[in-house]
Amino acid sequence: MKAMRYRIRIITLALVCALLFSALFIVRSVFLPSGMIADHPEITPEPSSSVFPESTSTPSGQWPPLLIEDVTSVPESFFDTSGL
Amino acid sequence: MKSKSSRARVCAVLLVLFAVVFLLPASRTGNIHLYILSVAVPCGILLLLLLPAGIFALDRPLIAAAMSLCGFSIMAPVLAFPDEAVVQGTRCIPALFFLLAGSVVVRSIRFSKVSAAITGIFSLVMLTAPLLFSPLSFSLTEGGTVLMLFAVSVFLAHRLRLPALFFSLSALALISIRQETGSALIWAVTVVLLFWAASDSLFWSVLSLILCGGFSAAVFILFRGDSSEVYDSLVMRFASMPLFLAEWPVKSLSSSSDSLFILLGEQFGLIILFCSLLLLCLLLIRAASVSLHTRKAFHASLSLGALLLLGLKGLLFLLSLTGILPLSPGSFPLMSASIPELCADFFMLGIISGVSVRNDLDLAEDARLSMLAH
Numbered sequence: 325m326k327a328m329r330y331r332i333r334i335i336t337l338a339l340v341c342a343l344l345f346s347a348l349f350i351v352r353s354v355f356l357p358s359g360m361i362a363d364h365p366e367i368t369p370e371p372s373s374s375v376f377p378e379s380t381s382t383p384s385g386q387w388p389p390l391l392i393e394d395v396t397s398v399p400e401s402f403f404d405t406s407g408l
Numbered sequence: 409m410k411s412k413s414s415r416a417r418v419c420a421v422l423l424v425l426f427a428v429v430f431l432l433p434a435s436r437t438g439n440i441h442l443y444i445l446s447v448a449v450p451c452g453i454l455l456l457l458l459l460p461a462g463i464f465a466l467d468r469p470l471i472a473a474a475m476s477l478c479g480f481s482i483m484a485p486v487l488a489f490p491d492e493a494v495v496q497g498t499r500c501i502p503a504l505f506f507l508l509a510g511s512v513v514v515r516s517i518r519f520s521k522v523s524a525a526i527t528g529i530f531s532l533v534m535l536t537a538p539l540l541f542s543p544l545s546f547s548l549t550e551g552g553t554v555l556m557l558f559a560v561s562v563f564l565a566h567r568l569r570l571p572a573l574f575f576s577l578s579a580l581a582l583i584s585i586r587q588e589t590g591s592a593l594i595w596a597v598t599v600v601l602l603f604w605a606a607s608d609s610l611f612w613s614v615l616s617l618i619l620c621g622g623f624s625a626a627v628f629i630l631f632r633g634d635s636s637e638v639y640d641s642l643v644m645r646f647a648s649m650p651l652f653l654a655e656w657p658v659k660s661l662s663s664s665s666d667s668l669f670i671l672l673g674e675q676f677g678l679i680i681l682f683c684s685l686l687l688l689c690l691l692l693i694r695a696a697s698v699s700l701h702t703r704k705a706f707h708a709s710l711s712l713g714a715l716l717l718l719g720l721k722g723l724l725f726l727l728s729l730t731g732i733l734p735l736s737p738g739s740f741p742l743m744s745a746s747i748p749e750l751c752a753d754f755f756m757l758g759i760i761s762g763v764s765v766r767n768d769l770d771l772a773e774d775a776r777l778s779m780l781a782h
Contacts, residue, residue: 325708329700331605332712336696339719340689346726347685350678 419457419472423450426479433487441494442486448497449479456504464511467698467764473691474507474742474757480684481743484672496668496745503750510758515765519562519706528559528575535582549583549591550752554759557713560599564606565706572603573616580620584627590724590735596624598716606709649673649681669725669740685726688741691757692719698764711763714756721753 426449434442453475460466478500485492519527534552556579563572576599583592603616673681692715699711718741728737739745742753 325703325705327608328605328705328708332696332699332708335601335605335712336692336715339716339723340692342723343685343689343692343719343726346723346730346732347682349730349732350681350726352730 415468419454422472422476422479423454426450426453426483429483430486430493433490437490439490442490445482445486445493445497449482452504453479460508464508464761465765465768466507466511466758466761467694470691470694470698470757470761470764471507473687473694474754476687477684477691477740477742478503480672480680480687481668481745484668484675484743487675488671499745499747499750502747503754506751507754507758507761510755511762511765512758514707514710514759514762515769519558521562521566521568524559524562525571527555527562528571531555531559532575532578532582535579538586539582546748547588547746548748549586549588550749551755553579553583553591553595553717554714554752554755556595557598557710557717560602561606561706561709561713564602564709565704567607569603569607569609569612573612573619576616577619577623580623584623589627590728590738592627593624593735594717594720594724596620597720598713601716602709602713605712606705650677667737667739668743668745669729672743684740684743685722688719688722695760698760698767701767702763703767703770707763707766711760714759718753718756 427446430442430446430449433439434446453472456471456475457468460471482493482497482500485496517523531552534548534555537548556575559575560572563569563575576595580592580595580599583595597620600613600617600620604613607613669681669684672684695711695715695718699708699715702708702711721738722741724733724735725737725740727733728735739749742750742757744750744753
């Protein structure tokens, strides 16, 4: 009986510690990055007006669609880095 | 005197808490059922804490912790699904009878080897029934394992390890055939730890570990599901939980069929969730102290088995909820929405309470003998 009591103590301690440790995993899952985004759905990538002019952003704050014509019509002087 | 007054204070806080929790949404929604619950739940807790002291002499701290968890399970859907709270309240009523039944069985029935064998066979029949009668809508696994615990404890107390191992493995096989991986794992770990604690022989401990461990590992590998999607959705659900109380009106992400533990977190916040976890830990510690003070190996094995079944159920629930184990989370102990599961959980509590009563009776007998000696 004495050995059994000793083992009951060990089992209970291990079980309670495991339960408390698994509670820590819940805390961890709350503070995961995906969880933090889910907590603030209002956070969406919004273009900053200082880099992009007001006219290029859509009213909903979404990125404007990328047009191939715009890329091809970039002037040659844009790629000139001699002045840097 | 001091412990009595502190006990009364804890009870008063519990009663006020449950009355307020049901009264606030009742006053906002005007739901008559919630008004009834705000009276019925505190009165039920008070009655159970007062009456069994005189009639069944149940262990009060154990019952208080269990009733609080039960109250939490009624409280969980009260803000989003008030009618579901009433249904959960009615589910708890038959479970309370099983609490008393468990206590009476342990304190009054003396188990012999023959009665243990009969109990084991009856438990195997219970575990086989869902395989034979497929339209059976409710699960008998929990009840079957609790009865099997009686048989295994008697055999271990009489040092009959071979029958104990035979019945344990038969139960494990029957649970595994039904692909209830979680229940199979809980039962396998319980048996291995019971063998380790109750049998003095290292050979039998290792044999049970190899057989039950190998069997449950095979079941786990064969029948485990892909829980990655479940895990992702649960992480999002935990992240959206408030720290304390959701804003009114409550917008629930859950359906009424979701786990009551998750619902409790969404409606009342993470703090209440951790309180329920702490209550389970307190309950386990109390159960351990009861099994430490027993004089008979049978009672020690029985209360340890009940402790293990309840504790491992909670642990498995949390591990599968956090995605560590790829299993579908079942239900938190004493917070189940299934009546057979609730009844089995309360029966296990009754077993622990019954063992506590036996301890008190042994102490009283000692005192009487010492008085006679003087």
